[in-house]
Amino acid sequence: MNRWVEGLRQLRQYPSAVAGALIILFLIGLSIYTVIAIPYGQALERWRGGAYWERNPVNAEPIWLDRLTGGNLPKTFTVKPDPDTVASEAFPGGRRVTIPLDFSFDAGGFPSELNLFLDAEYDERAPFVRLTWHTPDGRSIPLGSHQVGHHDRIGLSRDWDLERRLGNVPHVGLFAGPDPAPDPQVLDGDYELTLDAILFEPDASLDANLVVYGQVHGLAGTDHQRRDLLLALLWGTPVALAFGLLATAGTTITTLVIAAVGVWYRGWVDAVIQRLTEVNMILPLLPILVMVGTLYSTSIWAMLGVVIALGIFSAGIKMYRAMLLPIREAPYIEAAQAYGASNARIILRYMIPRILPVMIPTFVTLIPTFVFLEASLALLGLGDPSLPTWGKILNDAQNQSALYHGFFYWVLEPAALLMLTGLGFAMLGFALDRVFNPRLRTQ
């Protein structure tokens, strides 16, 4: 339709509208990418936590944050055995295997954790390993002996005995100089963890992976459960947009139709609608949602349903009614009646299209309101428990006292995305308001 094309052309003259539209397009693009790259089921599965994240550091900040502030904190890396250097020596009743895990380390900070993952294959008698740590300055530190299960994780960082001997937590003590100091420095150079393993069966084998956890991780950092925040930030986008859009569409369209029905039929129909609206307007939305979340279900779809149900008879009805009343008396409505157009036709085709242009800016600016509402619910612990969303990240951060511990990124990342969403829709919405509501135009 001409008016829409004309409106869009005018819209291009507002830089804020273009910027807002670009932000929205970016968010939509991000959503599409996310939904395709990480399928819904997979995202839910991963966000539940557990083994998938075991090689991620705990509470690591984003890499770019450290690099921007001139730091050189270590990233996480895994040391795997080099088949060429693995020595094997048979003896009666078994085999002795020496696996050197060597790596060089020269980061601007200590690792955050050390874990050795051992996978052994055997039938009855489990292999046995003795661990020795070699520092660049030639020291050898025995790290004790372990019987190895099929899948074992040896938490070197949690070896209290070792910690006492080193005078510091192992992932610091093992990378520092010989003397325990209150302010230890990283000793740069080549390190080696040597595994001396005894395999008691001819077919037995042993694979070892040393994970040196860093202090920085990826684009978004990790949380207290080693989960990559990027997953929740990415998946929060389609969830937020879908919630905002569905809630807005659900409330605006029903509100509009109900307002038009009231205006058209007048009399008691209108009176009932108006009284219902007035009662509904004084009902507090958030406490009702908290009640639903506490007593019934925190599923995001249940919340969406309640939000829409409570939004149907909202203040918008008053506004639309005021706009529709003069339209109802327009001659072309009477003409349509005279040629026998049905009531439904007059409402849907003659009355509602007249206020659509005025409604669109409202529609656009309403979307972030519902996005924020969803985030608020999640922050209050009423978010969908299984769904990774922005509000959920904030809720976790809140529960883990992120700001007290200095994990600012944990709070700022979802907050930034929320603000970006609000900003994008607001900028577009205000510009749309000027285009479709000429009285606001300043010339």
Added chain:
Amino acid sequence: MADDPLLSVDGLRLHYRARSGIVHAVDGVSFDVRRNEALVILGESGCGKSSLAKALLRVLPRNVQTFDGSIRVDGEETMGYAEERFRQEIRWQRIGLVMQAAMNALNPVVRVGEQVAEPLRVHLGWSRQRAQARAREVFDLVGVSQDFLERYPFELSGGMRQRVVLAMALIAEPDLVIMDEPTSALDVLTQASIMNRLKRIKRELGTSFILITHDVATSSEIADRVALMYAGQMVEISNAEHFFHDPAHPYAQALMASVPRLHQAERPEHIPGEPPSLADPPAGCRFAERCPKRFGRCAEAPDMLTVEHDRSVRCWLFRYGGNL
């Protein structure tokens, strides 16, 4: 059936509730419309002409107090029809309406071609293509280029819009089209051209028209018969020739005398006074107060008297043998 008039109205009353009391906008109106006839309902502003048009199609406002009488279409009484039946059977298929302020009678957000075709799709369930094709024919009929089908109402001039509304009224080929002040807002040239179109449509399609107007000059071009309305009542119904050359009712005479004429020495006369309030009409003859021929009997309400073939007048004078 075939001998019945196309439309026969008898004792039609439409009263509104208003702050000033009950407004007797249409107060016992009776008339017939024959097939292929143009009946002009002539009257000054506020005499109830538009209310009569709305009453005929039952497009009533909210504040209706009384709506009764008889409206027969082809001899069949329609007053008993339920709203839904009336909407589906009478409106547009039998009787089309061109509203007053027809220029604003188009939905501003729908293309005119679509609007004109809409009654066909609403009432007869025609496909879009078929209805559009028919709209094209009707546009030809009313003299609008087919290029305008794709335009929006605001892109059309007043005369064009008027024709589009006329096309809309004609599209279902109704037997009767009621036109309420169809040309009042247009310049004389456009008026004349639309009147010529109407005459042609009447001749070619055999459609009957009720033309409601205050404009004596325009109405004289097309009228077969004239019904003169005053203060909610018919005061004279005559065939056009008689009415324009030899008006019978004193109001009709005064009205004709007030029309300026070319090639005539006399100055146009004005009618002194104002029409009575419809909220409180006088008990006797409603024109009595302004009537130069008033006499004693005028304090009583006169009935419609048939004075000769094709002429009836609401005036006591004719009970006493005509012109005094």
